[in-house]
Amino acid sequence: MNIIVCIKQVPDTTEVQINPETGTLIRDGVPSTINPFDMYAIEEGVRLKEKFGGKVTTLTMGPPQAKEALKESIALGADEAILLSDRAFAGSDTLATSYTLSRAIAKLGDFDLILCGKQASDGDTAQVGPGIAECLNIPFVAFVKKIESIENNTAQVERMMEYGHDVIETPIPVVLTVVKEINEPRMPSLRGKMRARKYEPVQMTLEDLEVDKHRLGLDGSPTQVIKVFTPDVKRAGEMIEGETPEEFAVKLKQRLKEAGFAI
């Protein structure tokens, strides 16, 4: 089974502190990491490979430094990693990104399964996974919490919903985006780390793709950011004073009633 896992390099929010004055993220010197949701996609890919054989290829589109995320994926068990990088891709929104990634995947050809994390922790759009499926004209299932079975070119998966989950059957190849519940990612193995240290990701640029250039980068991005601003998150926070639990309860109840809660 040949599995492609699409990953994204994002700022590591576990390292991020909030500036108490402004309530904004302090990003200076914040290291980058693999998008947390993509860790589950990589792990699931590696598990499926262990079960069915085949190989796991990770793919990312980004600036040259995104190579680091790919090397990390090698340490986690991926066999190959591909960096899709070109100035022509700069300024891509989710539509252009989906298209560009799908062209790279089409170029790679032979695949049974494409896995993505359910969304990236920086943009939170969750749009690229379904976008890739549509560009490749293959089926798509979002929020997968369990792959129940894969046999006879058919996968049965559980899709997490607000009320519980749905069971969906889909032919492969298929694009699945996965949620945290699907597995518990392993730590990188020593062998993986050794391999990652020496590994150089395969580079792909515009020249390697068969594309409609109008669908790339800024030109291929219908959405434009008009402005970015920091929300006013300061709260008129009040520490409730009290001696006994009862006193706290009475005071809090009063505040909440004033705020309009029918308590």
Place this chain on the structure above:
Amino acid sequence: MIYIDQEQCTGCEICIPSCPFGAIEMQGDKAIILESCTLCNACLDVCPIQAIVKTEEKVDEKKGTDISLYKGVWIFAEQRGGEIQSVTYELLGEGKKLAQQRKQELCAILLGHGMKEKAEELLHFGADKVYYIDDPVLEDFQDDPYSECVAELARKYKPEILLCGATNIGRSFIPQVAVKLETGLTADCTGFDIDPEKGNLLQTRPAFGGNIFATIATLRHRPQIATVRHKVMKPALRSEKADGEVIEVPIPEAAKKPRTKFIRRFEEIEETVNLAEADIIVSGGRGLGDPKHFDLIRDLAKVLGGAVGSSRAAVDAGWISYSHQVGQTGKTVCPKLYIACGISGAIQHLVGMRSSDVIVAINKDPEAPIFKVATYGIVGDLHEIVPALTKHFSKTE
């Protein structure tokens, strides 16, 4: 693209913290813009000598859509199990506002089976038209038939704006609709406006878990599509008047044979964990100390008619199932009241709940970061305070 005029740059470094993506760096004594620039424009105005320049992109005028052909505000009416979901009324409320500003119709799309009456009911909530497609294949949500139906309707009737709930259903299939129509899509919006000059939809959404907001527009493509965060917009109220009409549309050929098959739905029977719907959420964290103390949280949630949430630490410890997790790798919630008990407030948790209307934090540690976002803070032992709250809040006066 955006660049810094190296002749002019004085190396004052003022622009560096203005970039939300960390894409400006010093190279020697001049600032430069890195490849990770997303063209968000945040730096443009901060340079005291205007050395940061944005070059006008060359846009092929023929590309894009003839936007004058597109009229009307559409909303996707979400149903599950034949019941209209509450996000639909929020979309109708917001859609009406936008339709009035644009002096256009408000239309709803309903996909389902045997739901004609429900379609008619939507007319009471301000819809001028309801496009209804009835077919057994639309009874339960699957990506293929839903995206084919919505794309086909949009091709035929050409709406200017299409809004859909940022629910699991909406966020799953709407991106495929946007690709089919080759148009722009903005995820999980929390605010809309109309650009007074050009009439474009200004879509505001949080990024980086709510630490920054971006306003996004789709300038030359139509429809302008957005998913809308649940429980942010004011729902439309029912009126006796229902002047509009239901237009039954036959299912498009392409939607009849989905590649996937819906096998069954499985409803989680544990206490209602629908955090996205809850007006009140009581959450517990590591400070509970023991899985059985989640009962304290459940009791308080019960008297308040709220849902039970949790921090990642409590889920990872196996004290409660993942469906309760609030935060970056769990759910993003914005209830009217969020009570955090024994949760210290790691950034990953805060990004998932900080947009709640009122936040109450109960924690032993007065320095816990959760107090920074709290409307009301109580420093104390949750094992004593939470039961006292349960007792007092259940007393009706």
